[in-house]
Amino acid sequence: MDLKTPLSEKDVRRLRAGDIIYVSGTLITARDRAHKRVLSNCRDIPVDMEGLVLYHCGPVAKKVGNEWIVLSAGPTTSYRLEDVEADFIKCTGVRMIVGKGGMGEKTTDACMEYGAVYCSFTGGASLLAAKSIKKVKDVFWLDMGMPEALWVFEVERFGPLVVSIDAHGNDLHREVIDRAKSRV
């Protein structure tokens, strides 16, 4: 399935855990420090993220002239953001989060309440991810270092992504872990 930003609440509520999708449009990266900075003053952030995709990623980019070229942009472990993600969804209005490894109950609840989904991109597949980035539209907060900055990418058919947490309370990673526990 192919989706385009800005994503509406209806777009994401249609998705179910286990769906395989590709997304095109605008994607924002934020890791630990960018989450902290966004949440420290939510009304004054450099990008309107309503309906956009948040990507847990610390890219490797190189500046050629005035243009940034992204060399490598795989997902980072999402669980580190579990404590802050629900507030991030609430204050920015992002509709899709992409990362790896899964998230927790707080994020699952926020996805249900505000209408958002969490998708997994294959960890380590950083070159395939970089290939789908057509342009670096902007970058903010480089003072925190390249991986921690807030990057704004234009992407084309970014994926394949697996919907892991849908807007109906389903969490594929959790299901796999619960089933594994019952097997041992």
Added chain:
Amino acid sequence: MQKEDFLRDVLVELIKKSETVLPDDVITALEKSFKKETNEIARLQLKTILDNVKLAREEGLPICQDTGTLIFFIDMGVDSPYRHVLKAAIHEAVEISTREIPLRPNCVDPFTGKNTGNTGERIPWIEWNLVEGSDCRITVLPKGAGSENCSTLRMFNPSDGIDKIENFVVNHVIECGGKPCPPVVLGIGIGGGADIAMKLAKKSLLRRIGERNPNKVVADLEEKILRRVNETWIGPMGLGGNVTALDVHIEYASRHPASFPVAISVQCWANRRACVVIREDGGVDWI
């Protein structure tokens, strides 16, 4: 060419190889895993991994954006002419590689939060081992944080028995789920003391996939744990599937009568490593 310059150039090549070319045994294990999976999501994860590995090799770029903390394992021959200059050459080579490959700056001061590239206090980490002869064997292991954060250690009661150790490993893999980027390689260190077990666990990651411990009892335990871990169906990226681990390696040391440390070092599917032997005459053997 000066000895220092020659060594630095070999090291830059070694680091580049480790970051851009996944070892053949790991690729073969991933390809076999792809064939074993029937679930669509699991197959897609492994296909994406294999496509990315191919692209990295073709374009000479890092396989993963987390280019890791660089850990060097050195078997230094006591008669090697490189023993005095290796440490400085490693630091210089890491700095050059960071600029040229490029590597992500992954070295942060724990107190100030300042990122200093890929060299900093005691980093890159170097494990020295003195050996007979004049060869210098250098292995580099770039270790990513997603899997490193799943490392753990437990001090068992000596009366606990091996089955408790098995359960500890299997339950830990389940708890980690998709976080360490499965299919993983598990390095397990047993005995010695807490620090020794942890070091052995990490060092065991240098073994080839499928290479068993020479001690038959330990080799059987490796196979048993591997089978049990794969029965969990955690699968590639924790999204479910037949392959959760590519292999399990155990290294051990004798223990104190009252102590039974067991350490787990988890490595992601990008089980990156590269090794070179530099002979006394300057001959270079890529392993």
